[in-house]
Amino acid sequence: MDIFTPWNNNDILAIGYGMTGNIHTDSFKMINIHLWDWNSLFTLHNKTGYVCLLAMVSAYCIGLKQANQWVNKKARQDRLKSIRNT
DSSP, X not given: OOSHHHHHTTOGGGSXXXXXXTEEXXXXXXXXXXXXXXXXXXHHHHHHHHHHHHHHHHHHXXXXXXXXHHHHHHXXXXXXXXXXXX
16 A cells, blocks of 8 residues: 555545544644645645655665675686686
């Protein structure tokens, strides 16, 4: 289940609002207790989602760069080993 899509589409009907298991949902608390409006709530969730996406892409790119360096180092070591053995 993609929990980001309803927030990204501003789909109020798909967002949990009210009570679940005798506990008020977070969206209910933000709107009724902290007096946020729906637009602020959608904006907060969208910004958080995009920041998380940026962090994941950054970590992935750093991992690719590091893996590429390890592969190049291993290939260099293998070439030196084969040169020394001949």
